[in-house]
Amino acid sequence: MSLFRFVLLLLLSFPVLAQDWPTKPVKFVSPYPPGGSVDPLARMLGAKLGESLKQNFIVENRTGASGVIGTDYVAKSAPDGYTFVFIFDTHAVHQALNPKLTFDPVKDFAPVMIVGTAPMAITTGTMKPYKNFGDAIAAAKAKPDTVTLGNVGNGSLAHLTTIVLNQAAGVSFVPVPYKGGGPMSLDLIGGQVELAMASTAAQAQHVRGGKMRALVLTGDKRSHTMPDVPTLKELGIDVVAHAWWGILAPAGTPKPIIDKFHAELVKAIKLPDVNKMLSETQGMDVVALSPAATQKWIVDNIARWGKVVKDNNIRLE
Numbered sequence: 001m002s003l004f005r006f007v008l009l010l011l012l013s014f015p016v017l018a019q020d021w022p023t024k025p026v027k028f029v030s031p032y033p034p035g036g037s038v039d040p041l042a043r044m045l046g047a048k049l050g051e052s053l054k055q056n057f058i059v060e061n062r063t064g065a066s067g068v069i070g071t072d073y074v075a076k077s078a079p080d081g082y083t084f085v086f087i088f089d090t091h092a093v094h095q096a097l098n099p100k101l102t103f104d105p106v107k108d109f110a111p112v113m114i115v116g117t118a119p120m121a122i123t124t125g126t127m128k129p130y131k132n133f134g135d136a137i138a139a140a141k142a143k144p145d146t147v148t149l150g151n152v153g154n155g156s157l158a159h160l161t162t163i164v165l166n167q168a169a170g171v172s173f174v175p176v177p178y179k180g181g182g183p184m185s186l187d188l189i190g191g192q193v194e195l196a197m198a199s200t201a202a203q204a205q206h207v208r209g210g211k212m213r214a215l216v217l218t219g220d221k222r223s224h225t226m227p228d229v230p231t232l233k234e235l236g237i238d239v240v241a242h243a244w245w246g247i248l249a250p251a252g253t254p255k256p257i258i259d260k261f262h263a264e265l266v267k268a269i270k271l272p273d274v275n276k277m278l279s280e281t282q283g284m285d286v287v288a289l290s291p292a293a294t295q296k297w298i299v300d301n302i303a304r305w306g307k308v309v310k311d312n313n314i315r316l317e
């Protein structure tokens with residue numbers, strides 16, 4: 001068989017592949033440990049897709065190196081529509097933080113969807129004196145390099161946003177990296193750190209429970225999870241940053257499969273219980289971006305936050 005004929009037959013078979021897909025269990029790789037926001041998202045969507053497509057969607061945790069290990073595994077997996085990775089906003093800074101990264105965060109993946117976004121909140125423990133963000137700014141200006149601001153890891157979106165915030169507001173909040181949101185929240189509630197920055201999804205429950213006080217949001221508008229909390233822009237500080245969650249496939253995964261998967265995800269997200277979980281429990285603004293819009297979103301975020309990493313000479317710990 002000539003190469004031309006082989007390629008032609010392969011292309012003609014793609015619609016059939018998509019129509020039949022999936023014919024065996026599908027692997028959802030969560031590159032972050034249970035307890036964060038990525039793992040429950042993968043499990044919930046996997047369960048709903050399993051019901052609608054009559055096939056098992058298996059969540060596999062491949063954790064480590066801030067998501068690099070699991071993401072690298074998917075980058076090197078067969079592009080057959082049976083392996084996907086759930087990514088977080090840290091995907092945008094992997095390459096800038098690690099020039100020796102073993103995968104390209106754009107070229108080695110086929111985009112499926114940005115599921116949702118969420119602003120971050122700057123919070124404080126209820127035993128601290130800050131009643132609003134103006135109090136925190138005043139304290140940071142009165143005693144430079146003394147007001148600590150926790151984040152979920154060196155190079156995380158909250159860490160980078162702290163740097164941008166310091167530059168925009170003319171202050172010097174001290175970034176304090178933690179190995180995850182759990183330890184950071186415990187220290188904030190216990191008073192070991194003055195302030196903390198994380199997605200509203202991670203902090204809303206503590207704020208509603210009276211263990212934290214939310215001072216300000218990083219979104220371009222107020223959040224439905226914290227409607228009484230102003231944004232930085234409302235306070236005259238021109239900083240906007242969103243946490244985000246997405247799904248990718250290995251590069252080369254047939255487009256008909258990507259399109260079918262995307263359509264099934266849209267159906268799942270529209271289910272009342274799923275939408276409630278995403279918007280209320282997870283605190284997301286559900287966006288369900290198309291594959292093309294997902295590609296643009298990732299490229300734009302890599303350019304923006306990669307520049308912050310390089311301009312400030314940030315290195316992995």
